[in-house]
Structure formats: C-alpha cells, structure tokens
Amino acid sequence: MKGTLKRILRYIGKYKILLLLSILLAGVTVALSLYLPTAFGGAIDAIVGEGKVDHEKLLGSLIPAGVAIILCAVLQWVMNVVNNALTFGVARDIRRDAGAKLAKLPLSYIDSHPEGETVSRIISDVDQFTDGLLMGFTQFFTGVVTVIGTIGFMVAIDWRIAIAVIVLTPMSLFIAKFVASNTFKMFSLQTKTRGEQTAFAKEMIENQKVVRQFGRKDENMERFDEINERLEKYTLKAVFFSSLVNPSTRFVNNIIYAAVALSGSLVIVGGGALSVGGLSCLLAYATQYSKPFNEISGVITELQSSMACAERVFELLDAPEEVADGDDVPGKTEGNIVFRNVSFSYDKKTPLIEHLNLEIKAGQRVAIVGPTGCGKTTLINLLMRFYDVDEGEILLDGVNIKDIPRKELRSSFGMVLQDTYLFNTTVSENIAYGKKDASMDDIIRAAKDARVYGFVKRLPKEFDTVIGEGNSQLSQGQKQLLAISRIMTGIPPMLILDEATSSIDTRTEMIIQEAFARLTEGRTSFIVAHRLSTVKNADVILYMENGNVLESGTHEELLALGKGYARLYESQFN
C-alpha cells in the first residue's frame, strides 16, 4: 500500500505547478468562503431590533461579502479546472505507461492472462482510480483547509466555544476510521468477486453457440447465480458501510451544533463578549465544520478503493518484460539458421523440445510436418523470439538471435499464422500493415497476389471497408487470405508460413501456392502444413514427433525411409 502511494505521488510529481496552484487556490477559496459567515454575522449584528438598524454597518458587511462571493466562485472554477487537468493528466500518463508496457510484455504473459483482465486494468481500473484522485483533490485539500480555517475563525470569535468544538472532533475521525477499514475489506472482496463473474460471463457469452449446443443454460445460470449471490453479499456490505460515513459525521456535527448553540447562547445570556450575529456566525461555522469531515472520510473510502485499483494497474506495469534486447544489428540477412542444442518447454514441467540440433542453409525451403502437438508451432515461436529458448542457442548467420534486437530479427521474417489477426480498420490499412508507407498500387498488387482483390471489390466500401476481429462478415479463409496479403506488400528475406492456408479451399490454395513458390525462391522459408501436397516441393522436410526432429530429408528420401513421414503420407490415400 505504501509503495502504491509513493508511485502515485511520483506520477503527480510531474504536475508540481498545477499541484501548487491547486493547493493555493484551495486555500484562497476556502478563506473567502469562511469569511462569508463572519460578514453575515456582522450584518446580523447591525440588526438589533425594531427601529434599531445600523445601515452603515449593514452595508459595510454585505458589500465586501458580495465581492468575496464572486471572487470565490471564479477561483473555485479555476481550481476545478486545474484539478481536472491534474488528475486526468495523471490518468493519461499511467495509461501511456501501460500502453507502452503492452508492447514489452512477453508473449508468455499475454498467452497466459485473460485479455479482458488486462483490458480492465488499463481501462476501468485507471478510470476508477482517477475518480478517486479527483475527489481527493477537489475535496481533500479544501476539506483540510476548511477545518483549519474554521477553527481559526471560531477561536477568533470565542475561544471557549472553539475548544468545545475541537474536543468533540475526534469522535468524527474515529467513526471515519472504523468505516474506512471495514469498507476497504469489503471493497477488495467485491472487486475480486466481480472479476470472477466478469471472466465467467465473458467466456460464456463469447461462446454462446457452444453453450446452446450443449444446453448449458441451467448449469450456467446456477454457476452465475452462485457468484452473483456472493457478489451481492459483499457489495451490500461495501455499499452499506461506505454509506455510513455521511450519517455518522452528520450526527457528530449535530451534536457539535447543539453544543455550540448551548454554550454560545449561555455566553450571551451571561453577558459575555458574544453577540447574536456572532452566534449565528458560529453556528454557520459549525455546519461547515463537519462537512469537510464528511468529505474527508468520503474521500478516504474512495481513495482506498481507488488505491486497490491503482495497485492492479501497477501490477501490470510491474509484470516482467521481455528480456533486454541485444544490439547486434546484422548486415544483410543471408538466412543461415542453426539450432544448437536447443531445449524448450512452456510449463517447464512437461519437457517439449530437448537438445534439438538443426542446420538450415540460406535460401532453403524447409517444411515442418508431424502429428498435431509435436512442436511445429513452437519452433516458429522460438525463431521469432515470441518465446526464448531455455537452453542452447539459435544462430542467424552465425549470430545468436538473442543478441539481435527483436525488431530487426522479426522484420527479417515474413509471417503468416494459422491464427490470423486482423486489425479493426480498413482493408487497405490491414494489407499495408506489412510495409510502412505502402502505396495504393502496392496494396492492390498485394491484394491481387493473395487473391483477395476479387472479394474485396465486392465488399460494401471495397478497400475502405472496416473489418476486424469482432466482425463476422469475413470467413476464416478470407481472413487468412488477407493475412497472406500482408506479407505480399513488403517481402522480407525469410518467410514463415504456419498453416498459412489451412482455412483456404484447395483450389484457391493452388493459386496461392504459386505465389508462395515465387516468394520463397531464394529465401530461407519455413512452411508448417498438414496438407502434405503443399510441402512436397520443399528442399528439406523435417518430420517431428514429441518435440524432436526424427527424420529430415527430401520428400523422396523420407518416403524411401518408410517411417513416420511415409506413414503420414500414406494415410492421405486410405
């Protein structure tokens, strides 16, 4: 909690001037608004009774009051604007850091954390945190200054009564503390349960078709209701406890009010140096006096829940990043790749790839085949450094790929994956993704090469049609073709085609294969496919099983060997 606070302060520190201004304005506006009851008290004292009104004194109090009112209002507005700039600025900065963090998170983090959870850290948690912070600034400072100022003015009017008020104050603080500690506990339980419910709802909503298919409505409702009930319980407590703050402080305030009324009037009756105007002024202060306590304790609860949110954001910011980049920028990429004694597994408990050795010469077309789950995609993950090897090394033109900046390494590969991901933007921007500043001609040429030109022309706005993940107007195959067109705009020295055509019908695929054949000419390329017809022409075929390369050679050689590959090939014709 302390660390969180420190980090929040560091973010705020950037806005020192705004912060100072905010504090200064809080002081001035509070002083002005506190001056008002005194002025009004003075005015009331000018009214003694029938026929006894001191007009000079009356106006002498009311005119300065009017000026103070207007000045105070203007400054209040400026202060609010400053506070907005400050808190929204902090939110923007935290989000900016989180946004930058996204690019540095290792794929292992992204693969193992639900997307919705990370999104909610960046969106709703920062939002709630900002709300709390804004409340803190608008109310905390003014609250504290008001309390101190009020005490000052009260002492000036009658110190005995002021002391009575001060003595009763801790009551309010005590209540606030009790409420806050209970609320915080409930708030964190509530947040946790809400997260659980969101995750469940999201999963079931996104896969409604499967849910219906299996008639899981009742089971789902049961599970949902179970979480819902827990959430209701915690929320009720959290809401109720936090809503106790206002009545409690109001209660304390009413007691103080009564005490001021009593002691004040007794002082007047006893012939003390207090006037009726002075008493009404004291009463006005007494009303104002507890309001900040209300607010301060409200702010404390709010800050506590916002602190919990900040903590969740910082957790994301603290997640381990991809290990530091190398800085060995290679010259022209030839494309010689060597795997030397490489071992890797995802969960470190189940070994996958163990002591793998491979040598691939520049310009070779390498096909990787094998039963599902044998580690084909894992090889690609390692090559692209989406994951780093546990042991051994992978060399590109003699340089360990760990020493090459990731960006350089990755840009030397053109990649089409089975899981196509299209961005939520126009078709042309999606195609141009492969090459910065691609011209419209480049885009159209790429579209033609990847055989998407025809269906893109049939889309409502052709190349300007907005597509994206949530968009169901494209079939899986069409998405895959678009993903292929991406690498057609700017062709890198090496290629990775991981089941790149698995969702495309074979007639279209044949045409694409021709384009691929042109592409892969003279480029080191890795082709993962289960359709063996697409890998026949590779220079080297690697047959994998359980993370190991068992056979390697040309199609004919492997067939002649009569082992795994041959069996796989034969099975096509059974």
Added chain:
Amino acid sequence: MKRLLKYMKGYTLQAILAPLFKMLEATFELLVPIVVAKMIDVGIQGADRDYLVKMSLLLALLGAVGFGFSVTAQYFSARAAVGFAAKLRHQLFKKIHCLSFSDIDGVGTATLVTRITADVNTVQNGVNLALRLFLRSPFIVFGAAVMAFTVDSRSTSVFLLTILVLAIIVYAIMFISIPVYKKVQAGLDRLTAVTRESLGGARVVRAFGREAEAKEKFDSTNGMLNRFQRLAGTVSALTNPLTFVVLNGAIVWLIYSGAVRVEAGLLSVGAVVALYNYMSQILVELVKLANLIVTLTKGVASGGRIADILDHEDEKTGSDTSDAEVAVEFDNVSLSYKGTDEKSISNITFRLPLGGTLGIIGGTGSGKTTLVNLVGNYYPAREGEVRVLGLNVASWDSEMLRDKVAYVPQKAVLFCGTIRENLKWGSESATDEELCEALKTAMAYDFVMAKEGGLDAYVNEGGKNFSGGQRQRLTIARALVKKAPVLILDDSASALDMATESSLRANLKALSWSPAVITVSQRTSSVMHCDKIIVLEEGAAVGIGTHRELMECCEVYKEIYRSQFGEEDVK
C-alpha cells in the same frame, strides 16, 4: 429506466422505506433552524438558561433520531440497489442465453459483457443515490422554502426565485455536459478497442515490428480521451461556483431586506437568522444534488441500454420433439442473413437417414457452415423447411433439438476448468468410462492421459495450453459424450494430420449408437467416403452424389480433387 422497474419487485418495501426514512431525517433537520430561532428570540432575549439547555438537548435529540433514521435508510437503500443490480445481472445473463443468434451478432459479445458488468454497476450506483438523495434533496430544498414561509411569508418569493434560478443552472449545465460525457464514453470505448488489439494482435504487431505504431495509436487515442475528459470537467466544474453565487447572493438579499423589515418592526432578529440558516441548508443540499445528477444521468443511460437488451425478442422455439428415422431432411431451403437480400444458401434439398454419412465440400465462403447451422436452428430458414428426425426445426423445442444434434464448430472452444468438466458438458451424468471412450474415439485419449492429472488436467482460458489439433479432438470428444443421433463436424478436423483423421473416421463409423454424421470440409479426402456428398458453391448445391458419381459429372468437385491429389490420381 421505467422498463426496468419490474425487476425492483421483491425490493419494493426497501425502495419505499429508504426515501421515507430519508425524509423523516430531513424533517428533523428542517426543525433545527426553528429551534435556534426560538433560542435567540425566547431564550436569549428572555435570558432563560433552563429554556436554552432544554432547547439544546432537543437539538442533540433531533440529531440522534435523525441519525437512526438515516442509518436505517442507508441500509434499505443499499439493500434495494444491490439486490436490484443482482437481479438485473441474473436477468441479463439469462436473457443472453435466449437471444437469437442474429441478435447476438448484431449487438456483439463485447457489448453484452459490458452491459452485464459496467452498466449494471452504474445503474446500481444510480439507484442507490436516487433512493437516498433524490427525494431527500428536493424535500429539503422545498421544505426549507416552506419553513421559510412559516417564519416569514414575504421571503417565500426570494426562496422560490432562487430555487428556479438554481434549477435552470443545473439543467443548463446538464444539457451542455451530457453530450460531452457521451464523447468521453466513446473515447473510452475506442481506447478499450485499441488495448484489445495490442493484446489479441500481439503476435502480428511484433512480427511486423509495428510496436511503435501500436503505441502511437494508443497514445493518440489516450490523448483524445484526455481532451474530452477535461472539456467535460471544465463544463461541469461550473455547477458549484454558480450555485454558490446564486445562494449567497440570495442570503445577502435576505439579510438586507430582513434588516429593513426588522427596523420597521415586522420581523424578529431570530427570524432573520432562521431564514439565513434555511438558505444555507439549501446550499449544502444542492451541492449534493448536483453530484447526484451526474451519477443519475449515467445510471439512466446505462439502464436504457440494459433494457434494450432485455427487450430483444427471445430466440423462437417450438415445443415438440420427435424420434423419426430420417435424421436430417432439407426441403428446398434458402437463407439470407439479417440486413441483406443476398442468399447465403439457396434451394438446398437432401435427405440423410440415421446411421448415414453426408459430406459437404466447397471453397472458402461457399456457405458450408451456414448450411449446417440451419440444422440446429441457430438461424431460421427463410424459405423451405429443415426437418430433424422428421419434425420441422421451427416446431422443435430448441433445447431438445440441440440435444439431438451434436455440433462441433470450426473454431475449437474449450472452457476454463478441468478436461473432465469440459467433457461433461456433453452429459452431466457421463461416467469416467464413457468419457474415456469418447476420448479414444476422438483420438484424444493418449495426449489427455499424458497430461499431469489426466481427466483432471486443467484447461486454461480458451484452451490455450493445448495445440490447435488437440483442442479440436477435445471438442469432438465432448460432442461424442452427448451420444446424439446427429453429429456435425464442421471442418473440425482441419488441424489434424491425415493419419489421425482417418483413424477418427474409422472410430466414428464404429460408434454403438450409429449417428447420422455430417462432415464439412474443404478436403476431398475427408468427405470422399461419405454415402452422399454435397458440393457447395456460392450457397448453391452444384453437385450431390457419391464420390464416384461426382468424379464423373461434377466439374467443381473434380477440380477440388485435382488440386489436392494431383492430375494423375483423377484417372
């Protein structure tokens, strides 16, 4: 909001009691200035110490009773708001399970998730605050005016005018700021989308080395959001200063005009103080009300969005069931998706008996998935009739129908939980033996058993800890657990190698309950053994027959075959 009121049922009492207790509390608060006025006019003027002590105790008592009422009100209000929200979530989640798929496609799953989480939350806050303050604040404001009237009838006009001006100010600010707040919301939505992209598209972004652009996009969206937030803040920051000016201005006027009338002997000093106190009470209350209004408008907007979802019509369902011998029958069926006239499926007719096999083959986007979606009535046919087990799918009870039709989609979806839990979706009562049987049939037994824990091995979100092919085999196994008379494999073996697939095919043939199997694929090798094959192109059947027949007379089929097996094999 009105549309949601019926879900308040069960909390009606709390929802009535909460504001009622709040009003009682407010009444006690309104009495305070009168008591103080009495203390000044009677106690102080008459130097009556006993009276002063009594009145002060009365003040403390009023405070204590008010506190009791208030706590009670807070409890009732929290109870009602939280209970209402829980009920809404329940209703929404239930509703989502009843929506038609065209509606789900139209609304979007991300939106549905937001409705059930963020929107319900906003409504809860709105209801809670409304119950607590919405009656209390106006009651105090007008109550103060009424009390002022009892103290001094001539000051009523000042009070009423003040309230009117304040109402105009609050309304005007709302009028200006609500559209800006909408922009803020839109900015947030955009930022959410950009964030999702950075996560979901991480591999692509990195493969193309576009991290810098992704970050730039994030930053510019973030910056835009910031500008809207500040704009909205600047406008709504006007509320407090403006109300402050109006109320204090009114106090100045009250004191001044009060002074004139005290001088003329028409008013007591205590009365002036009381008027001043009432005006101050309005000030305090209005500040709260202004904050309430923002929360309330947000709540109403969210409530409207929730009601929109709840107002959607349920998926149409019949109530009949059947057990006839003909598994699936299409009679001149056509379908077009919502919003277009373009037919996705046109004039399909076929008949598939129990135990029979049907292959559906065609290129990307030819309508294969659409066709099989008709069998489970996920989308209703526009023309013609789809019959399952002899009964039109429109007359089937949807749940019963889907129980008869086991559908394995192209995208293999698994859920968080153990493998056993996932498989049991097929049938809650399935024994481990039956589960293993299904796994063996689906060629998934070996890799499941190799996992630590076997059936109890954990499946991560979306099944990310399994390879694509493993996920597909698990979803096939899950469907087999159902032992449904109709089994549809929608390209669901696409990530399997040929050897595994051919074993799977053999296993399916040997199933004890011999279901009718529909296999959708782009590979001829997957469908060539079927009793009947439909060749789809642009939604129409360009060929129906056995492999042999189609090789004779269907050009499209021949071309597909050739593209997969090469020229020499055709002969």
